[in-house]
Amino acid sequence: MGDASTDQNRTELPPRYDPSGLEGDLYREWVDAGLFHVEAADADNPYVIVIPPPNVTAALHMGHGLNNTIQDVLTRRRRMQGYDALYLPGTDHAGIATQNVVEREIRKDGKTRFDLGREAFVDRVWEWVDVYGNRIIEQLRTIGCSCDWERTRFTLDEGLSRAVREVFVRLHERGLIYRGRYIINWCPRCGTALSNEEAEHRDHTGKLHRIRYDLEGEDGLSVEVATTRPETMLGDTGLAVHPEDERYADLIGRTAILPLVGRVIPIVADSYVDPEFGSGVVKVTPAHDPNDFEIGQRHDLEALDVMTDEATMNDAVPEPYRGLDRVEARKRVVEDLQTGGYLVGVEEHPHSVGRCYRCDTIVEPRLSDQWFVKMAPLAEPALEAYRKGDLRFYPDRYGKVYQNWMENIRDWVISRQLWWGHRIPVWYCRHEGCGEVVVAREDPDRCPACDGELEQDPDVLDTWFSSWLWPFSTLGWPEDTEDLAAFYPTDTLVTAPDILFFWVARMVMAGLEFKGELPFTDVLLNGTVRDHQGRRMSKSLNNGIDPIEVVDMYGADAMRFTLIRGAPLGTDQQLNNEDLEEAFRPGRNFANKIWNAARLALPHLADDATRGGASATLADRWIRSRLSRAAVEIDGAFEAFRLHEAAESCHAFIWGDFCDWYLELAKRRLDEGSGPEYEAAGAALADTMEGWLGLLHPIMPFVTEAISRRMPGRGDDSTLVLGPWPQVPDAWVDTEAEDAIEALRELVGTVRALRSEYRLDPRTPLTVRVAGAGPALRAALEEERASVMRLASLSAIEDVAEGPAGAAGEPGAHAVLRYGGDIFIPLADVIDLDRERARIADESSHIAGLLGGTRAKLANEGFVANAPPEVVEREKAKLVSLEDQLGRLEEKLQSLGPAD
C-alpha cells in the first residue's frame, strides 16, 4: 500500500472526471519530455505513421479529427509495444490552400497578385502559412495528437525543394519528363492547368444544340451536328464521321462551311465517332476538346485556340464575339445561329462537366504547353507490389480501385501557372538562335552552350509533385541521413480515400522509383464524418463540428472514444452536429465511469510486493479470466485495424464486467480493510487495472494515464505512454470461475427481474429458496453468499436439497435457471396466484417452443449427419438444459394448483 498521504490524494479525487486541466497538463508534459519527437536514428523497429496535410485554411474539422485520432491511436499502441514511432506532419499542400486565401485578400483591395509582384506575393503566402500552420498544430495538440511545426516548416521550404529538383532531374534523365502541347484542364479562375485528378466531374443537365452545317458545293447538301458547347464551334476545324457509316460515305473528303465564321473545313473519317449517337456527325474542335484533339492529330487538322487565359473569346474568332466571356459567347452564338437559320433544335441533355476542385469553376479543356510525367513505367512496379500482396489496403476493396487506376494510368500534367510552389528547374537560353534548354539541380549562371543569359521556366510544379516524395523527402533525402536509414520504409499510412490517387498511389510509385522500396505496406482508409442528415461536413453548409469545441466541453478522451467506436474500418459515420452532447455522450460517460471506478479501487490496490501471495477467490479468478479474453480480442482488433472493435471490447469489459460485477463483488472484501481476502481483492484489482488501463490507453490516453499515475508505486512520470503494452497471461483463462460467476449473475438477475415484475421496492429484503443448484452456482454461493444477498437485496438464501423450491400451494414467485436449478421467493401478501400461473405458463410455452426447435433439429438426420460434432453436442446440451427448465416449470405449475 502507498503511504497515508497518497491514500489521501486518491480518495480526494472529485466524483466527476474533469478533463479540462488534466488533459492539457499531461499533454504538455509529454511534449516537453520529447515523447513525440523521436530523434534517435538507431531504432531497431522504426514505425512511422504518416499524417496527411492539414487543410490550414479551414478550421480543423471533424474529418481531420477522425483521421488524426486514428493515427494517434495506432502510433500510441506501437510506442507501447516498444517501437520508435515518428510523426511526420504536414506537407506543402497546405500552402496551396493558403495561396487561395492570400489571393482573396488581395482581391479585397481591388488588386490582383500581378499588382503585388511575384516575390511579394510569395512572401505573403509564407506569412499565412506560418500563421495557419501554427494554429493547426496547436489544435492538433489540443485533441491529443502530436505535431512538430518546425519540421513541417522545414519540409515545406528547403527540405522539399532539394528533393523536388533531384526527382525532376532524375525523371528527365530517364526520359520520363517531357514538354508537350496538349489538351489539359484549364481553370480560368486560378489561371492554371489542372491534372485529371484535380478536375471533378459532376452531372449536370445541359442543352444539346443541333446545328446545320452546309456542305461546300452546288448540291445544297448539309449535315447536322450536335454539341453541348456551341461557342466552341468558332474553333471548329473539321467534321468527322465514322469510316463505315454508309450514310455519310459520300461526304468523306468533301468540305463544309462553318456557320457564322464562313471557314471551309474538311470532313474526315475517324472510328472514334459513334454512328449511333445523334446524327453520327461530329464537329471537331481540336483546341477545346480532348477527343477532338486526338482526331485533329490523326487527320492533321489545325488546332485553333479561341479563348484567352480567362476564358474569354480571343482574336481568332469573328469580331462580334471577341472579348466575350465563354458563357456570353455561348448565348450570342446560339442567337446568331437561330437568326441565321442554322439552329435545328435544342434538347435537354444530361452529361458531366469538369470543375476545379479548389474553386469549383467549370474547367476549360484547352491546348497549351505543359510539362508531363510519363507514368506507365512508374505504375508497373507499383501495380506489381499490390498484386504480390506487398502493399495492402484496409478495407481491401480499395485495392481494386488502386489497381484499376494504375492499369489505366495517364500521363501527369505537373506544371502549374501559379506563383506559389516549387519552381520548375528548367532554364531557357535567351540568346537568339541558341535554343538551349537546361535541366539542373543547381541554379545555372550562364548557358552552357553559348554562355548567354538564362531564364527559368515561370511555372511551378503541382503541389502533389512534392507531396509524392513525402515519405523520404521529409527525412532528408536525397542525402543519406540517419533518419532516412531508420525510418524508411514506413509501415502504415492512414488517410482518406479521396486522396488515394492524388497522394497514396503516387507515393507508392515515387518510393519504388527513387528508393527502390515501398514507402509503406499498409494503407488504412478511414471513412468520412457526416452530419446527422448524412451530408459531408463542409464550410459552405456550416454543418461542421469543431473538435476543439468538443474537446473543451467533453474532453479529448471522450471525443476520441466516440469517434473510434463509431468508425468501423473504412465506413462513414454520422454525428449529430446539432446536439453535440448527444453525439459525444457515450465517450464522456465512459471516461467518467472509468474515473469513478478508479476512485473506488485506488485506495485498495495491492502494491507489487504484496500482489503475489494472496489466494484468489472465484471472483478474482473470474475477472482475470475475463481480462485475458478481452486482451486477446483487443489485440486482434488492433492488429486488423478494427479499432471500433477494440474500443467496443474495452467498453464491454470495463463497464460490463469490471465495474458492474467485479467491483460489486469485491466491495464486501474491500470494506474489511485488511486480511487475506482483502489482500486478494487488492491484488486482483491491481492486476486487472494495470491490464485494462494499458489496453485502453491508445484510445483514451489521458484518463488512463491520470489513473495509472495514482497506482501504488507509480509516480508522476508517465507510466503508460511508453509501454509496455499489456501482456495478459493466457493462463488466467479459468472456465470454472467463469461458470461460477455466470451462474451467480444469472441468479442475481433473476431475482431482480422477479422483484421488478412484482413492483417490489428495491429496499425490501427478500428470502430466496434455491433448489437443485448446479455445481457452478453452489461454488459461487459458498464463496459469495454475502455478495449475492447484497446485490439482490436478500435477507436470506435457503438451499433446498430436494424437490421444487416452493411448497405446494405456497404463494410466491418462481423461476428456473439456465445454469440449472430453480428458485422460489415466498411472497405471501403481494403474490397473485393467477398471475403467477399465467407467467409460468408463458415462460413454459416459450421454453417448449425452443425445445421443439432443438428436438426437431436433432431429429433431422441431415443435421446429425452433416453438422460438425461440436455443434451437435451443443444442441444436445441445450436440449438437456431446456428439458430441465421445462420440467421444473411444469412442477411449479402443478404446485400452484389448478386455476380458479
Place this chain on the structure above:
RNA sequence: GGGCGAAUAGCUCAGCCUGGUUCAGAGCGCCUGCCUUACAAGCAGGAAGUCGGGGGUUCGAAUCCCUCUUCGCCCACCA
C-alpha cells in the same frame, strides 16, 4: 456507360469475410422503479427488429449465390 458500397430496434450502428453459442447485439432515445456512501455523466428492470423485397443453394441463411427496389460513392473522351 462501367465499378463499388449501403439497406438489421425510434436514431446511429455492430454482427456477414470463415453459415450452426447470440433462443438476433451495443450505444443513444423511450417506459418503470431507485439520490443503495465509486459514478444520477449512475443503478436495476423493461418494451421494441417479417435482419429492404423476391428467388435459390444447404440438414440449417441476417450471414453464401441470383434478382429487384431505394440511397450513396468512385471512375469514364460519347459530341
